[in-house]
Amino acid sequence: xxxxxLVVPPEGFxxxxxxxxxxxxxxxxxxxxxxxxxxxxxxxxxxxxxxxSWLGLMAPMNQKFTRLCLENMEVGDAYNAAVxxxxxxxxxxxxxxxxxxxxxxxxxxxxxxxxxxxxxxxxYDAVGALYWTKGExxxxxxxxNPKVMPRNFVPWLPETDTVAQKMLELAELQKQxxxxxxxxxxxxxxxxxxxxxxGRVPVLEACPLS
Numbered sequence: 001x002x003x004x005x006l007v008v009p010p011e012g013f014x015x016x017x018x019x020x021x022x023x024x025x026x027x028x029x030x031x032x033x034x035x036x037x038x039x040x041x042x043x044x045x046x047x048x049x050x051x052x053s054w055l056g057l058m059a060p061m062n063q064k065f066t067r068l069c070l071e072n073m074e075v076g077d078a079y080n081a082a083v084x085x086x087x088x089x090x091x092x093x094x095x096x097x098x099x100x101x102x103x104x105x106x107x108x109x110x111x112x113x114x115x116x117x118x119x120x121x122x123x124y125d126a127v128g129a130l131y132w133t134k135g136e137x138x139x140x141x142x143x144x145n146p147k148v149m150p151r152n153f154v155p156w157l158p159e160t161d162t163v164a165q166k167m168l169e170l171a172e173l174q175k176q177x178x179x180x181x182x183x184x185x186x187x188x189x190x191x192x193x194x195x196x197x198x199g200r201v202p203v204l205e206a207c208p209l210s
Contacts, residue, residue, distance in 0.1 A: 053109075
């Protein structure tokens with residue numbers, strides 16, 4: 001047994017690293033309005049493992065969060081119906097983000113937090129994850145190099161670092177007012193040199209409603 005000693009409460013970890021803690025919170029945007037609507041086109045039965053991952057999805061602390069499921073619709077029609085419903089609802093139309101998740105998507109617990117952090121760091125109109133085919137040998141679903149003519153749907157490996165760097169440069173030019181993105185010529189389509197596909201609904205992982 002040790003001798004007599006005076007025990008002083010230690011300084012809290014976050015108070016001891018206040019600058020770093022403030023930078024982390026500012027980056028996460030958790031202090032701002034992060035109200036989110038999770039949209040799910042439920043076109044088939046959802047496996048229990050998928051549902052469990054959704055139930056474990058973390059939302060920013062004390063922020064508004066709700067789920068909207070759409071049954072018996074084609075995926076594109078479901079997203080169109082969801083957007084129309086949200087924009088026509090006096091309450092939901094004021095919320096900041098729409099998160100889209102499909103019935104085969106198992107999401108990590110911090111997925112929404114990371115998406116909000118990324119979308120605000122741009123700023124971007126939308127952010128998403130790379131979609132892979134199922135299984136351990138899954139392949140990235142990247143079809144058709146936009147620089148190859150005639151157009152085709154041959155799988156290709158995108159130059160991720162080059163694309164990311166150019167997107168950051170365009171985002172900076174946008175802030176300076178030197179680049180004005182439009183629906184068919186936004187940051188992404190300008191970066192990869194490809195126009196938006198006509199007749200398709202943009203399926204986004206997280207996007208702002210306002």
